[in-house]
Amino acid sequence: MSGADTLAAPQVSLLDRFRAFREGMAAKPGFRRWAARFPLTRPFARRRARALFDICAGFVYTQVLLACVQLRVFAILSEAPLTTARLAPRLSLSIEATERLMAAAAALQLTARRGDGAWTLGQLGAAMIGNDGIAAMVEHHAMLYADLTDPVAMLRRPRGGNALSDYWAYSGAEQPGSVSADRIRDYTALMAASQPMVAEEVLASYRFDRHVRVLDVGGGNGAFLRAVAAEAPRLELMLFDLPAVAEEARARFAAAGLGGRAFVHGGDFTQDELPRGADLVTLVRVLHDHDDDVALSLLRRIRAALPVGGALLLAEPMAGTSGAEPMGEAYFGFYLLAMGRGRPRTPEEIRTMLLAAGFSESRMLSTPTPLLTRAVLARVPA
Ligand SMILES: C[S@@+](CC[C@H](N)C(=O)[O-])C[C@H]1O[C@@H](n2cnc3c(N)ncnc32)[C@H](O)[C@@H]1O
Numbered sequence: 001m002s003g004a005d006t007l008a009a010p011q012v013s014l015l016d017r018f019r020a021f022r023e024g025m026a027a028k029p030g031f032r033r034w035a036a037r038f039p040l041t042r043p044f045a046r047r048r049a050r051a052l053f054d055i056c057a058g059f060v061y062t063q064v065l066l067a068c069v070q071l072r073v074f075a076i077l078s079e080a081p082l083t084t085a086r087l088a089p090r091l092s093l094s095i096e097a098t099e100r101l102m103a104a105a106a107a108l109q110l111t112a113r114r115g116d117g118a119w120t121l122g123q124l125g126a127a128m129i130g131n132d133g134i135a136a137m138v139e140h141h142a143m144l145y146a147d148l149t150d151p152v153a154m155l156r157r158p159r160g161g162n163a164l165s166d167y168w169a170y171s172g173a174e175q176p177g178s179v180s181a182d183r184i185r186d187y188t189a190l191m192a193a194s195q196p197m198v199a200e201e202v203l204a205s206y207r208f209d210r211h212v213r214v215l216d217v218g219g220g221n222g223a224f225l226r227a228v229a230a231e232a233p234r235l236e237l238m239l240f241d242l243p244a245v246a247e248e249a250r251a252r253f254a255a256a257g258l259g260g261r262a263f264v265h266g267g268d269f270t271q272d273e274l275p276r277g278a279d280l281v282t283l284v285r286v287l288h289d290h291d292d293d294v295a296l297s298l299l300r301r302i303r304a305a306l307p308v309g310g311a312l313l314l315a316e317p318m319a320g321t322s323g324a325e326p327m328g329e330a331y332f333g334f335y336l337l338a339m340g341r342g343r344p345r346t347p348e349e350i351r352t353m354l355l356a357a358g359f360s361e362s363r364m365l366s367t368p369t370p371l372l373t374r375a376v377l378a379r380v381p382a
Contacts (some may be wrong), residue, residue, distance in 0.1 A: 016160065020374045062141065064104045068111075074121060074128045077111065081118035133194030140190055143167055147338040159272075160340035170242060171341040177268035181244040188245055191285070192223040198284060199227035201373040202315045205278055205365040208232040208280070211311075215240060215278035217269060217302060218286035222249040228282075237262040239277055240269065254367040269298050281306060283314045285373075287344040287350065288332065299357035306380045312359065315367075315375040320346040324371040347376060354378045 012020075025031045026048070035041040038085075054061075068074060071091045076082070082090070088098040102119050105111040110125040121129070128134050143163040147154065154162070160172045169183035170176040202224075208214065209232040216225050219239035229237055237258065239249050243266030253262040265275045274281075281302045287295050302312055319328030332344035343352075351362045360381030367373050 016240050018040065036188065040287065052367070059145070061108055062138075064101070064108060065110060066124070066138055066142070067101055068105055069128075070133045071101075073105065074125045074135075077119060077121050078129050081114055081120040083118050086290070087119055089171065131197065133197055136190050136193040139166070140186075144335060144338055151334070159337065162338045162340065164335070164338040165340035166245040168289070171339050175373065176242055176270060177266075177272075179242055179244055181247065184242065184244045184248070188221050188248060191220045195223035196227065198315065198373050200226050201369055202282075202313070202375055203227065203231050205367045205375050206313060206377065208235055211235060211278075211280040213238060213278045214280045214282060215275065215305070216282045216284065217274060217298075218242075219249065219281065220245060221252050222258075222262065222264075223252075224284050225262065226252075226258065229258060229261065238265065238275060239263075240265045240267060240274055242266065242268065268366070269301060270294055274301050276305055278305070279307060279310045281310070281312045283312065283316075285316045287314060287342075288316050288336065288344055289339070291341055292344070292353075295342075296353055296357060299353055299359075303358040303380060308380055308382050310380045312354070312378045312380075313365075314350065314354075314374060314378070315373050317344065317372065318347055318350065318370075318374045319344040320348075321370050321374060327371055344381065347374060350376055351378075 014219065018323055024292075025035075032045065036045040043117040044197040063119065071093075073091070076087070076090050084095055084099050084102065087102070091098055091101075093101065102111055102113070106113055106119075106122060107123070109122040110128075111119050112122040114120050147162040147164050159165075165172045169179045173179050208228050211232075214225070214228065215238040216222075216228075217240045219225055219241055222239055225237045225239055229235065237253075239246065239253075241249060241264075246264045246266030250259075250261075250264045253259055253264065263275075267274075283298075283302065287298070290298065299312075306312065317327060317332060319332070321328055328344045328346075336344065347364055353375070354362045358380070359378035362376050362378035365377055366373040367375050370380050
């Protein structure tokens, strides 16, 4: 870039000019007062106030949800609607505290008050039933929020050294391959509990029965492969993960009667080559855990393990997801900051990395709930 380019005034688009004007007006107290009263601008003013309030209050909403999960409110109300008087002893709370919690939960659509006054499940509480993964995620967030108590300090200090980086034992390990069994147990259980909702998304977007053998890299205790195995009964299964995780996967496959169909390899994908023989590799919720250098070298190892025409199916939540922008940059951005490694990537960034790793073409697959998982399929060129 020449000096003249560097000094040239940046081009400001019409859209940027309009936004600057709009935000400039919104920053003026007098205009805000007028906009809140004028009938045509009132709905926008209210929406903006509500959005800002939701950001301010987000932590409180989260703690209301955490209290409901810890007290098993959704499981209790799924058995039968209950009045406050009947619910209170089930929660070991006073009548007043139960009423306070239920009113807050109802305002968040987690519970609802029936016409006769009894509490029942709200729309969002009902969605938690039968999905242990959401409850497990909510409970482990206690660590994230503890790490985020002083966000500015976290942004200023070197990454790592947080409760969450300790929990995800591989994230800060000098030798991930040596991480012991007791350090992988909790995160592996959390991943297995939340895996069914992810597997459902991936299985809805891709036919696995067109392949002979699949290798799931960073496959945890095999929950994803077991879901795939049920859909594609002839597919052979291979899993690669850290040695301690691989041990657990081996036991789980045996317990599920898949011992003869699933081949498990323990190793460290930052050091070791990946096993050959699969015509499809899956990489589910793995890439975003790693910084660009490790992520790119992992994609290169996957490319090297695949035959010509082989495919890589990469699935994870991605940044820049339309309608779910806060999930990528805000939630995962700060989650992975606390964890100490990795970053959320846009589909374009991932596809650029795939090209750099030697894959020829890639295309996005359509998943039913992009907020949970997006997926990209890449091929090894002839
Ligand atoms: C976020 S979990 C995802 C697990 C699983 N794919 C899922 O979606 O449920 C990341 C997985 O990558 C594995 N992993 C992390 N670093 C690794 C490394 N260097 N070598 C092998 N596996 C690794 C972890 O042990 C863990 O099982």
